[in-house]
Amino acid sequence: MLRDAASIYSKFQNNLDSWVDVRVKDYPLMQGPLKMTVLLIAYVVFSKYIGPRLMANRKPFHLNKAMIVYNLSMVLLNAYVVYEFLVSGWGTTYTWRCDLVDTSTSPETFRMIRVCWLFYFSKFIELLDTVFFVLRKKQSQITFLHVFHHSFMPWTWWWGLTLTPAAGMGSLHALVNAAVHVVMYFYYLLSAAGPRFQKYLWWKKYMTAIQLTQFIVVSVHISQYYFMEKCDYQIPMWIHLIWMYGIFFFLLFSNFWIQAYIKGKRLPVVEHKPRQNGSNGEAVSVVANGKHLQNGNGHHHTNGKIILGKAKEI
Template identity: 60%
Template structure:
């Protein structure tokens, strides 16, 4: 029995040695590239925190606001993504690549080494982006931690470690450049969203973010598909093309399902805080009761723009009971209130 275990261990070590022998030697000095073990530990720790430890730590805690850190984080990723796209273009895609069959340049030329550097930087940006989910956990935004989100954030860095290790460049890097381009737009949106309500009017294009993602996967799959119709292609790692094609197709299906659920069926749109009764007499919102034009809250009576409490009166501003102040009309007791805000 002991001898069999030793034989299995010996074979595993030989397999691991052969596997690591194929890693591009130009990457040996880059952080986290000497072995897949550190990267795997990081991703397993990420999954353990966001799925188990984090929610339990935050269960009885007040959600963190994290406004300033999130603004800095998102706009930092915008700048990093811009740099990555520029480097991909200068390393080949805007200089020597044909956008069809482009092999990996395995030389030590300045341009080849530049491609190696940006390929690693793109992979490392996927490790940084794990903070997306960490912010969700700390802010108790559990509705945002979906299977699609977690799968995308863990699957991408794990597979791209091998892609960078074996094929830093060539036609297999096309989807990295496209993905970084999409992330410029995406993290710019997140940065504005984190900045506060005063920027909400600039975020009307939220639903188109998913459309941009879908276009990304179509482009990636189409670019990989052309390899199957070429008479000859000297790209050294066809397995990367297969994985890229599977990646583009799989995520197109997953994001299409998200689009249908969110924007066709409306299941993932923000839920209204208000429940209107059919008889138009009572509206419950956030523990408050609106009845016949009066708002009863914590023993106070708000009526006709005045607040009566302990025999005194004070003027208050009217707010739209549907939770918005964008001029939308609110219907109550069969009458339409003007959507514009009226100050008392």
């Protein structure tokens, strides 16, 4: 049975090799889907099962310095990706309408291919977001939305990058996503920097709004394809997948917005905490840590709660 499975995979790999764009074959993690798929499966298993069990009887790690370095690095990396996308096409020769898959070998095309691969590779670096959650025992942050987004996006991007490394209009969502991540990781950087920076985090609520705007921009842009008189985009399936991806994540993030800011399930609630001598204490405002705070440090606690105004173990 194992021999049959190996034979089937070998035939699949041979067929895939005939489809792979030779311009991207030599990049890391681009020699086949097996390595990256195994890596992403391992990420999901570690995030949801192995990691929490390893940390069950251990104290959470305090990783503020590591998170500051990590978040600053991600701000700079995503800013560089945005710049490269702009200078290699989106800010120069692309029309923002029916931009076809580029099959040429011009220097600008190779620059676009390099930044597309760098964007893809950055998705694997972002898996550290979840590792920080696990090590800090913030399991409530590792939601379906979080894990699905971090695993599904690099997996689908491998196929797009393998077959169309310079995908024209199919790559705008990468530019938009990288721009949003500059803002997001800057927020996380301030959050991880300590209490003295908390006064600069008043715009927490708008992080989700920025993410929703991202999916609107991507969906509207890609929807042009369906209304153009003629657009000979070489792989229409990419158009359909990007549109569905944008709509799907818009709905997921909209649900988060409704739960957090309309129904108030993640907004401050009042709890009465008893004093040590048994008498009732004063009301204390507690708010569950939202998805959009991700790897920040804003008054976090080991059980995923936040006490407004003063950090305190619950």
